[in-house]
Amino acid sequence: MNNLIKGEKHDWEMVIGLEIHAQVKSNSKLFSSSSTKFGSSPNSQVSLVDAAMPGMLPVINKYCVEQAVKTGVGLNAKINNYSVFDRKNYFYADLPQGYQISQYKYPIVGEGKVTIDFKDGTSKDIRIVRLHLEQDAGKSLHDQNPSKTYVDLNRSGVALMEIVSEPDIRTPDEAGMFISKIRSILMYLDTCDGNMQEGSLRADVNISVRKPGDEYGTRCEIKNLNSIKFIKQAINYEAKRQIEILESGGSIEQNTMLFNTSTGKTRPMRNKEEAHDYRYFPDPDLLPLEISEEEIGKIKLSIPELPDELKYKFIETYKMSNYDASVLTADKQTSDYFNDAINSDAELKNHSKIVVNWITSELFSLLNKNNLELNNSPVSPENLGQLVKLISTNEISGKIAKDVLEDMFTSGKTARQIVDEKGLKQVSDQGEIEKVIDEVIAENPKMVEQYLGGKDKLLGFFVGQAMKLTKGKANPKILNDILRQKLNKKN
């Protein structure tokens, strides 16, 4: 695979690391009992702690701690028995405390790794540096009034997990695959809802470019990207910008950038006269967070099967390719659907490839067309299983199955019902097919002559005619075989 960008004098390589902010799926905030519900009226879910009223003290949410540990295990990472909450100090209108409670030197989760799978069957490990717990800030609206910023503190204090990767990523695609994989792990664990539109999952991207083999170049950080598409766009634009500067003899200034989603460009944040100086120090309001091996063990027991384990199980049980298995397991809905479909009939186990294809291409494209999610699919996994069974036993052809699936999708009937009602059962009876072929040959003497004269392509014409007469129900393989035999006999 070529991951390099062509330059004027030499090729360039991107070096990318991600900081992912994942909102913990919890009822209440990290240090207060306010609700975390999305979309409520402004400032309606703000306790005196979240508003930083004098004298208020934070009390940690036990569940959020457990979710961070769970996620750490899912990232194959080391769980730290001892971690510390620090204050990260800065002034901003949506940060009433004047500091964010975060973890600096001693995060709750240490080094780990996740694997991404490529289409060509290869995979790559991306190392995780750490995961720590921190508070989210409030939300500022800048575009409602020319001279005012409006602030809503509902999000203030909601628990976030910040997941930091090593700069192991080399292309925008890998960055996209990495965040997809993290999202998938979080959703299997149910520790984050993974909703990027609502901002439950967002990323900062660190990127630099270098001549392959050289030391890392100076990096820039692009803040707050909330879709995989934007992450890729921002990386592409920023890499190009850096290469242009370097090739014209300039040097990269380490900077924090914002990505404009409508222009597709990055620009430096204006407010940079003050180089970030967060003056971290341990929060005197909070004792260190200690977790015993016993507690970690208990949390581990609650962890469900994760995408990678499931992937290997699928490869093993159904002899499917690494890529097929990774597509099926990327999303828990999909792997559940596949499981239910393939287990709906004992014989389907030997036809896993057909099951996979009918889910990931035919069913998915119908769902897409109708703007539906898999969990709202009008076709149940059992019914899809039944359809595949009809295909695998040659009762219906693949072509007719497509119409049947569409019918199932709109009418809600089962595959069997539709095939019976419409009489779509494939004709595999030799005698019946022979009769039709004889008819076709008899009606088209000129075509037969041309075919025998060497126009091999005309075979398709005869197949088409025979299919027309059987309303597409003739078993294509048998039809082809008999047709060839009969025509050649004429010779």
Add this chain to the structure above:
Amino acid sequence: MKIDKNTINKIARLSRIKLDDKESEDYIKDLNSILDWVEQLNEVNTENVEPLSNISSSILPKREDVSKDTNSSDEILENAPDKLEGFFAVPKVVE
């Protein structure tokens, strides 16, 4: 460590506090004497001693994940100098 004019200006800026020359001089003096006093601790050998985050020996109390519906907006906005439709309104900050 010594606090000089530059350091005091930086600390003041980070804290969003405006100091005039006289105040700066006073703070430089005050902070330096505090630091000098604390620096006596350098006499203690702290090799191989982990930094202490907290002097209490009790453990971090935790709460269950139960949310309390408060509908707080009236109370929270009560002291706001400016507000609009449930939002705090502050001078424009755009980065």
